[in-house]
Amino acid sequence: MESDRLEAFSDGVFAVAITLLALDLAVPGPGHGRLGDLLRHHLPSFAAFAVSFLTIGIIWVNHHTLFKNFARIDRTLLFLNLLLLFFVVCIPFGTSTFAAYLPLGQFDASLATAIYQGVFEGMSLSFGILFWWAIRHEHLKIALTPAAARTAVIRFGIGNVGYIAAVGIACRVDYGAPAVISSGLCPMCCLPLMR
Amino acid sequence: MESDRLEAFSDGVFAVAITLLALDLAVPGPGHGRLGDLLRHHLPSFAAFAVSFLTIGIIWVNHHTLFKNFARIDRTLLFLNLLLLFFVVCIPFGTSTFAAYLPLGQFDASLATAIYQGVFEGMSLSFGILFWWAIRHEHLKIALTPAAARTAVIRFGIGNVGYIAAVGIACRVDYGAPAVISSGLCPMCCLPLMR
Amino acid sequence: MESDRLEAFSDGVFAVAITLLALDLAVPGPGHGRLGDLLRHHLPSFAAFAVSFLTIGIIWVNHHTLFKNFARIDRTLLFLNLLLLFFVVCIPFGTSTFAAYLPLGQFDASLATAIYQGVFEGMSLSFGILFWWAIRHEHLKIALTPAAARTAVIRFGIGNVGYIAAVGIACRVDYGAPAVISSGLCPMCCLPLMR
Amino acid sequence: MESDRLEAFSDGVFAVAITLLALDLAVPGPGHGRLGDLLRHHLPSFAAFAVSFLTIGIIWVNHHTLFKNFARIDRTLLFLNLLLLFFVVCIPFGTSTFAAYLPLGQFDASLATAIYQGVFEGMSLSFGILFWWAIRHEHLKIALTPAAARTAVIRFGIGNVGYIAAVGIACRVDYGAPAVISSGLCPMCCLPLMR
Secondary structure: OOOHHHHHHHHHHHHHHHHHHHHHHOOOOOOOOOHHHHHHHOHHHHHHHHHHHHHHHHHHHHHHHHHHOEOOOOHHHHHHHHHHHHHHHHHHHHHHHHHHHHHHOHHHHHHHHHHHHHHHHHHHHHHHHHHHHHHHOOOEOOOOOHHHHHHHHHHHHHHHHHHHHHHHHHHHOOOOHHHHHHHOHHHHHHHHHOO | OOOHHHHHHHHHHHHHHHHHHHHHHOOOOOOOOOHHHHHHHOHHHHHHHHHHHHHHHHHHHHHHHHHHOEOOOOHHHHHHHHHHHHHHHHHHHHHHHHHHHHHHOHHHHHHHHHHHHHHHHHHHHHHHHHHHHHHHOOOEOOOOOHHHHHHHHHHHHHHHHHHHHHHHHHHHOOOOHHHHHHHOHHHHHHHHHOO | OOOHHHHHHHHHHHHHHHHHHHHHHOOOOOOOOOHHHHHHHOHHHHHHHHHHHHHHHHHHHHHHHHHHOEOOOOHHHHHHHHHHHHHHHHHHHHHHHHHHHHHHOHHHHHHHHHHHHHHHHHHHHHHHHHHHHHHHOOOEOOOOOHHHHHHHHHHHHHHHHHHHHHHHHHHHOOOOHHHHHHHOHHHHHHHHHOO | OOOHHHHHHHHHHHHHHHHHHHHHHOOOOOOOOOHHHHHHHOHHHHHHHHHHHHHHHHHHHHHHHHHHOEOOOOHHHHHHHHHHHHHHHHHHHHHHHHHHHHHHOHHHHHHHHHHHHHHHHHHHHHHHHHHHHHHHOOOEOOOOOHHHHHHHHHHHHHHHHHHHHHHHHHHHOOOOHHHHHHHOHHHHHHHHHOO
């Protein structure tokens, strides 16, 4: 079974999700104050949009790199890919909730940040499972050396521990900045898994 | 006539529909109460989203499996595929109506559930017609054995009777849970039709 | 220059436009009356959705048939295709305006119908220009016989005169039904242009 | 590494962005005045929609032309392409903000115009960087002659200086027309870069 259609469908989902992110940039129409002020109050939305765009973009690059190396696809991979897309599709929701509730501070900001991080963590974990399945069942055209596989697992593990820690911190401290920063970490740690 | 473009167009529709589902997850912005409460009241949306995502995902897997085996495409198949996509495109509507009216209980909840089920039933039926047409007019690369075709028809019949029964139950009992559960049945019963 | 990417981009636009149509099906949430009544008042939206879905579907089938026969693509064709996509993209707007203003009757209903028809007419005309350019500049793999080309031109002319007449009728009579009916005519008249 | 999937993903983003533009055409439903008046007050939206549609369309044609000539893709190009898509995805936001705030005149109109222009400028610059990287690192199948490369750079430079000037003018004069006109200039200046 070839991966053409899996890639086309996934590309479609990535493309729609990354474009829907921008819907949330819309400022209220005239009559709600000066545009400059509206944009200033909207800053968390722009920051969250940029982070989410980058994250989806990097996961797409990783997805592209991984499936390029796939020799064959089975039904399990189709469903593991659906699991990944499930979290991709949730990113616009996580992003807009985060942007809306971060400025409130206190528990609501922490909860919104934890949701945002949780979606990224879910995406990261499902990508990891996909990757692990591919290595385990020898779907790759060029098998990883045991050393490369070990490095990948270690890096992935560290990245995800960091992620879960970020969720924990976000729930504790009443401040979203570390969460936004850590959001950028996960795809970075996935990125070098492959060449 | 090759099925490349039919698949590309269908993948686009599946991808947009599955991503639009998530638009409905959005909770109201600050000022409508605590985020935790908003999310709790929003639980039916999350459940309906998960069921609909899984259903579209499984139908996509089935569509993928079916068209992979198609030797040729004719204009009738293009239109039967459009019929299937018609119901796919209605799923976000069915999902959001179901999620919005389920908590009300009484007749409105039953009606919303029946619409939700009806959309799934329409999708299932149009997939069945597509499948039957493909067998009937020998569009498949590897023809099904008579035994396999008979098993497929029986399974499909049971699945759809179950579906229609679920619509009936939903209209009677003032409760959406069996509907949500049965929603997961249809794609399951389509799934084993092919290998 | 091959038509692969032109088709992929067009398929994307067709797929998004046909799926966005369904966004307009959403009924207001609880608190606006009984669901059954809301759905009944929403009937024009469902009818307009069905007509627009069918029209986009048929134009996609025509587009598919036309480009399958293209031997080569030049930059003019890319822009003629963009013109067609311009009107495809306007269909959800025309559909929702039509559905919202038809029940009002009087001038507003006529105007909304004329806009709806105008978008279909624009789509039909730009498809006609694309088709004419392809014949004229010998982009087709299998050239049409002069007789077939003449038939195509006559059919296309009748279809479009009918369309413009429908716009005129819609502006006069305070009633949308003939418009909805005639909306179905155009793609029908384009359909037999090719095999 | 082949450019198939990069093109498919980009086509998806272009297609969604160009179709989402039309969401902003929606006029308020009945009860907000006569449809004719609503449409008249909505004219900036229609003008901005047409300009943005044309701009995305032309950039897609340029993207198509550029990647058709690519012999190979590396990871840097994937990210430069993401940068271009970032600005493509922002166009619906820039368009709707421009259309909403232009009629207000004064500072808000200028700011909205500057944002709109800024998004186009960002798209133009990132396309320029992509183009420059492709020439520089010899990714093109047919290398440009030094004369052609020089012409391209000069044209691109003039186009972008004109763009930045347009942003400046928009911020000064309390009027959006030159901005809308100049918006059409950039893709025009990119267009002849390639054959």
